[in-house]
Amino acid sequence: xxxxxxxxxxxxxxxxxxxxxxxxxxxxxxxxxxxxxxxxxxxxxxxxxxxxxxxxxxxxxxxxxxxxxxxxxxxxxxxxxxxxxxxxxxxxxxxxxxxxxxxxxxxxxxxxxxxxxxxxxxxxxxxxxxxxxxxxxxxxxxxxxxxxxxxxxxxxxxxxxxxxxxxxxxxxxxxxxxxxxxxxxxxxxxxxxxxxxx
Numbered sequence: 001x002x003x004x005x006x007x008x009x010x011x012x013x014x015x016x017x018x019x020x021x022x023x024x025x026x027x028x029x030x031x032x033x034x035x036x037x038x039x040x041x042x043x044x045x046x047x048x049x050x051x052x053x054x055x056x057x058x059x060x061x062x063x064x065x066x067x068x069x070x071x072x073x074x075x076x077x078x079x080x081x082x083x084x085x086x087x088x089x090x091x092x093x094x095x096x097x098x099x100x101x102x103x104x105x106x107x108x109x110x111x112x113x114x115x116x117x118x119x120x121x122x123x124x125x126x127x128x129x130x131x132x133x134x135x136x137x138x139x140x141x142x143x144x145x146x147x148x149x150x151x152x153x154x155x156x157x158x159x160x161x162x163x164x165x166x167x168x169x170x171x172x173x174x175x176x177x178x179x180x181x182x183x184x185x186x187x188x189x190x191x192x193x194x195x196x197x198x
Contacts, residue, residue: 027101030137039101040138043092047104048079051094054104057126065162066124082109088149089114095125095138105129108138110146110154117152121189123165136168143172147191154189 027039043051055063055074063071074082085092092109096102108123121142125135146154158165160180169176169187173195177188 027096028141030095030134030141032133032137034132036098036132038095038098038105038134038137040093040095040141042087043083043085043094043107043109045080045083047083047094048076050102050104051083051107052076052079054107054126057128058124059127062124062127062130065159065165066122068159082107085109088112089119091142091145091149093138093142093145095129095134106134106138108135108142110142110151112149112151113155117150118155119146119151119153121154121156123168130164135164136171139168139172143174143191152190152192154187154191156187156189158185158187159183160185 027041029037029039031037052074058066060070060072082092089112090110092107094104095106097105104126106123106125106129108121110119110121112119121139123135123139143154156165156169160166160183162185166178166185166187169178169189172189175190175193179186
């Protein structure tokens with residue numbers, strides 16, 4: 001989709017970075033359906049290089065589904081912005097390789113639309129870990145934090161061929177509405193409803 005840019009990438013040009021210092025971020029854990037135990041934590045400013053290394057593990061197809069265009073490398077500027085969050089209006093969680101907790105294997109994030117109770121959601125899982133339910137589990141943890149911060153609605157723009165993400169939205173158990181326009185699926189998730197399957 002030439003000329004189309006994921007909104008979370010476009011926001012790099014307009015939203016100021018509110019840096020936060022590294023703080024102690026203890027590991028927590030989620031269990032996948034196959035019994036694997038995966039550590040996760042909030043993203044930290046010191047994760048910039050690890051995030052760039054994570055991006056290098058993504059296939060071209062995964063990068064295109066996440067950013068809507070080919071982007072083989074994550075720039076220093078983007079890595080800085082993605083790892084510097086305020087923990088309320090901008091939040092991100094990273095899942096870590098259980099064999100090496102210095103290695104990121106998945107990221108999920110929200111960016112609140114200023115002055116609203118809506119936030120844009122995005123997630124990406126490295127190819128080797130896709131299809132195991134990791135994105136769903138990490139998203140559930142992020143939703144808990146989002147709702148505690150007053151977020152009532154998540155929005156996302158997804159390419160229609162990204163079936164994994166579209167299934168993930170429904171699997172979260174909240175009411176989901178999806179409309180299609182200009183070759184993009186526009187998703188809204190109502191976090192005020194009682195989830196059906198969490």
